[in-house]
Amino acid sequence: MSEPIVGRLILEDGAEFQGTIFGNPASVAGEVVFTTGMVGYSETVTDPSFRGQIVVFTYPLIGNYGVPGDETDETGLPKWFESVSPHAAGVVVANLSHDASHWSAKRSFHEYLAASGVCGITGVDTRTLTQRLRSGGSILGKIVVDGADVPFDDPNKRNLVAEVSVREPRDYGADGPRVVLIDTGVKTNIIRQLVVAGARVRRVPWDHDFYGEPFDGLFIGNGPGDPKMADKTIERLRRAIADRIPTFGICLGHQLLALAAGADTYKLKFGHRSQNQPCVEIGTNRCYITSQNHGFAVNGDTLPEGWRQWFVNANDGTNEGIRHEYKPIRSVQFHPEAAPGPRDTLDLFHRFLEMIG
Structure with a gap:
């Protein structure tokens, strides 16, 4: 030895x-x-x-x-x-x-x-x-x-998103609704669960202009660093909100969507990095155990008119999800795909495809 x-x-x-x-x-x-x-x-x-x-x-x-x-x-x-x-x-x-x-x-x-x-x-x-x-x-x-x-x-x-994003578009799945997945550092299990749910996924770079391509829905996954660094992604999402495109975000994608909507984000003291974070769905009062990995969060008090908090953290009251009142646009801070962790909210992938119709 x-x-x-x-x-x-x-x-x-x-x-x-x-x-x-x-x-x-x-x-x-x-x-x-x-x-x-x-x-x-x-x-x-x-x-x-x-x-x-x-x-x-x-x-x-x-x-x-x-x-x-x-x-x-x-x-x-x-x-x-x-x-x-x-x-x-x-x-x-x-x-x-x-x-x-x-x-x-x-x-x-x-x-x-x-x-x-x-x-x-x-x-x-x-x-x-x-x-x-x-x-x-x-x-x-x-x-x-x-x-x-x-x-x-x-x-x-640094712009960590630019470091981890793919350089060229990649395709997964053969049939189903066409979903553009903006890669800001997406985990493989997010892609996998979209395909399992029945989507045809086109994974594009964080700064890719995808509006010239045919698609039915937009998805933004997780990723590293300060969300405010991914300015080009935020610009794309502002247009998606204005055009009422069915959109769903996870983790960093949640923060980017909130910034595009006009809300603010901030750095947590030590972040949420665990597999047992309890999140309460507002309206149903159901509590789900979730997997999380983030150092920044959305300030729920800064959401503009037309937006509502969807989930909150039962431990510290921080925002865990947002939704638009009448547009098919939602996002969550936690990881429904787990990997690792509980799969209590795995159905959110199916709910996203239902939003597409």
């Missing part, structure tokens, strides 16, 4: 956490955030919403069921991941399991991150670290390997 490599997680406020490096042994910087999910680390690190972030897993043992292979499904999408490669800048865990036990495991988490160029650090007191992030909020940080220092880097100052 090779000698363990000692590393440090250094926060911008000066706090340091020592541990052992795994994955790719190269120093990295980003925004330090935490996620409380017990499972789904493979989906988490490949979620484009984590672009530029150092992800702290609060669950104390990570890697015990390994990482599956690179198989694709019938649509040509990665079967086990939310994109073809990881987007997280780094990973922080309390205890890393080197013994993978699962029928689908093809490699360890360490081996997967090493091959993908992602640095991780284990042996960190993630409880203390998470309490610090909860009290002070998300903060810039860096994983320093063998004293090879790197400067702090704020990913939210």
Whole structure:
């Protein structure tokens, strides 16, 4: 066995956490955030919403069921991941399991991150670290390997959407309503669930002018960073609202739709990154358990005339969904497609297609 490599997680406020490096042994910087999910680390690190972030897993043992292979499904999408490669800048865990036990495991988490160029650090007191992030909020940080220092880097100052979006249109599904999916960092399971629901999906770049193409509905998925950076997407959505095009948004797509409608967004103290966020549907008072991954939110008090809050978070009262009073336009902050997490709201994909008619 090779000698363990000692590393440090250094926060911008000066706090340091020592541990052992795994994955790719190269120093990295980003925004330090935490996620409380017990499972789904493979989906988490490949979620484009984590672009530029150092992800702290609060669950104390990570890697015990390994990482599956690179198989694709019938649509040509990665079967086990939310994109073809990881987007997280780094990973922080309390205890890393080197013994993978699962029928689908093809490699360890360490081996997967090493091959993908992602640095991780284990042996960190993630409880203390998470309490610090909860009290002070998300903060810039860096994983320093063998004293090879790197400067702090704020990913939210970049247009992360442009970094993760496809460069050319791609098509999925053979039949059904024609749905243009604006790729602002969309997870593969959102595309998959649209196809399963019966849509013919055309995935286009974030700044693509799709109005010259025939389509029946518009969908905006998740993605990373500050929604106000995706100005060209917001411009396209303003026209969609004016033209009353059946439109649905998820996560970042929800925030972009709200901005296009005239509402405002803001940065949360430490975000919602978990698989057990309770959301109440206004009007029915039904509470759904949802999967979430976002650091920004919509200010529900800034919604203009004609718009209503659709869902609210039962924990902190933040906005979780909006809808237009008479136009076929809606969006949610949470992830109905899960991956990972509960599928309590999976029917929203079918409800979107019903809006198209």
